[in-house]
Amino acid sequence: MSARTAQAKINFQKMKTILTNKHISIETRRRALQCYIEPVLMYGCEAWTISKQFQNMLEATEMWFLRRMLRIPWTAKKTNERGLKEANKRRSLVRTIRKLQANFLGHVMRRGELEHLVTTGKFEGKRSRGRQREKIMDGLATWLGQGKVSDTLTAIKDRDLWRDMSANAYKQGT
Known part of the structure; x- marks a missing residue:
């Protein structure tokens, strides 16, 4: 993630004259x-697992x-919320990534091949010791407001329902 952030900031600096020009509308x-x-x-954000720390970095x-x-400037006593209000904008990066992930996941899960096995994580063998890593399915189930991953998997099969669920979660900004 830090490499992606660094590349984006480098591109921002290359376009700084346009992006910071006050004569161009916000x-x-x-x-x-x-x-x-x-x-x-x-x-490549479709394959990211977004933890709370990772979400804070994106924001x-x-x-x-x-x-x-x-x-x-950072020395100005303006909060981020005030900056968002000035720009007449809401935070949307994480929501956009979650929407892309939901679209990609629906596509992969309806296809039902090897990607389906990898995404659901149903493999033979022992689990490692300690706290288990968060999976993409867990994060998306939480974002969509589904209680269990199994409910999410059944919703994916109905394309119209899945599209509506992801659109509603995007609009709500969860």
């Missing part, structure tokens, strides 16, 4: 950020971009 600058910088950051990166676009 909406146009946000669209440029969304088109040219965020894809660099989100490359910090998103705010780094926004504060520089608005030219808010």
